Amino acid sequence: MDNNNNNNQIEIENANQNENETKNLEKKVTKNLIKNYSNLLNGNSFKDFSIFVENKSNPFEIKVHKSILSSRSPFFNEFLRQESHSIFLKQFNKKEMESILSYIYYGNISFENQENLFKLLEISIYFKLKPSPQAKIFSFTYTYKKLSVIILKKLRKMINKSKYI
Numbered sequence: 001m002d003n004n005n006n007n008n009q010i011e012i013e014n015a016n017q018n019e020n021e022t023k024n025l026e027k028k029v030t031k032n033l034i035k036n037y038s039n040l041l042n043g044n045s046f047k048d049f050s051i052f053v054e055n056k057s058n059p060f061e062i063k064v065h066k067s068i069l070s071s072r073s074p075f076f077n078e079f080l081r082q083e084s085h086s087i088f089l090k091q092f093n094k095k096e097m098e099s100i101l102s103y104i105y106y107g108n109i110s111f112e113n114q115e116n117l118f119k120l121l122e123i124s125i126y127f128k129l130k131p132s133p134q135a136k137i138f139s140f141t142y143t144y145k146k147l148s149v150i151i152l153k154k155l156r157k158m159i160n161k162s163k164y165i
Contacts, residue, residue: 037106040065050086053097060094064101072104074128096123104129 040046047063054060069076079087089097096116100123103109109120124130 034106034108037068038102040068041101041105048085049080051097051101052086052088053092053094054090059088059090062094062097062101068105072129076127092123096120100124100127100129 041064044063047065049064049066049069051062051064052059053062066076066080070080071077092100096119099109099116099120103120103124104127
């Protein structure tokens, strides 16, 4: 009986060790993929598509990879079937487009403030992207807080105007 328990314990320990090794390998692979995609986005190699965005008075060109855009965005997948080599998106500025491209390339989204986050969510909807869970949670929390403040202000006005209090 003791021999059976020892064998089971060894099997469990081996399984745990294999699971930890697998998780570590997944982290390394993910980290390398992010680094590689970041290098692709920030480098100049093999870029075959231009996105022009409005930057005040003159458009700004961002060179990208069709294959990455089409694999991550249903919008670009449909658009790129027309075999176009560029798109002009006057409704977005350079900073917004660079932020959304970093999300498209390697799943990282950064925002400076709530308004910026809402704009990025709007852009992600435009490109038919799935927004990151963190962005959704932050957006919901911010909206809830903002609505709470608005409701409280309206209640105060109502109370101040009321003749009965």
